[in-house]
Amino acid sequence: MKLLFTMMSIALVTTPGLAMAQADEVIVTAQRRSADDYNSAQPAVGLKRTADFAVQEVTITGDTRDPKGRSNEIYATLANAIAQAPKSGVQLAYGTQTIQPITLRNYRDLTLARDSRPDSQKLTLLIKAPLQNGRDAQAAEAAITAFVKAVRLEGRALMETSDDLTFSIVDPDQYRPAIADVIAADAKAMAAKLGPDYGVEIEGLNRPDEWNRAGLSEVLLFIPYKLVIVPKR
Incomplete structure (x- = not known):
């Protein structure tokens, strides 16, 4: 999934079909959930909250x-x-x-x-x-x-x-819309700083949520997306 962000307009699309049918409770460790074909780099932007x-x-x-x-x-x-x-x-x-x-x-x-x-x-x-x-x-x-x-x-x-x-955190996929909001806000701010000749693209929003430990009692929930700077045509 690839999205273009400019200073004038922002669109963010999520995939409802990715929501889990059952509210699972997952263990959160200092390591990412294993994903065979995903980049191991964690994005800088995600949703931080207290674990359950x-x-x-x-x-x-x-x-x-x-x-x-x-x-x-x-x-x-x-x-x-x-x-x-x-x-x-x-x-x-x-x-x-x-x-x-x-x-x-x-x-x-x-x-x-x-x-x-x-x-x-x-x-x-x-x-x-x-x-x-x-x-x-x-x-x-x-x-x-x-x-x-x-x-x-x-x-x-x-x-x-x-x-x-x-x-542990209960039903991490329930936070997907909130994660998307954080990504959108960051992309909008980045686009505004680049000036009128550039925008940003987001790739990978169709990927599943992931999670890491982020503090003494906190976890970071994120989508392993990629933010790319592109010139406007």
Whole structure:
């Protein structure tokens, strides 16, 4: 998609068909979402906003000698975590890029993996703390830490954090019109600075949204577009 911006008129077209049919929740890291055929350069212009959740990876491990007893202790500890979560103001989820909630209906669907020690297994999940009402990443991390300590452990099961804090955002494609507004405003300002003999073209607005971590509690949502200066004919 290619658009021409001048000082006299501005047109911005988005593609409604790109909207996702389902409101997914995605993990936001310091790296771009992988895209095989896109330029890796991130544009300077995007929409910065506070993430919806702080997300912490947590691992439940067990080393009871009996395999069935070990499995039962790990899953029972997870069930206790599900019961404790509302009291601690957090939520449980699973997944790597797009994440789903963990409930008493599906918690036993999570697969146990081998741990680094003999006769031990582990189960990895995510703890989410909402970033709202002035809560920042530090406060969210404290809430997650308190939650992990509050969960009742079963048998020889242990529960501990296992990775750095990251973030998630719900339905990132809902921000596509706002991202387009930011791009349009920047292109209009650039065209005005160039003078009457030049304009700018925008290429790539048909590409899907992407996202990066942009601060302590913020994410940057953007479309990997390209801004080109062109002489007027």
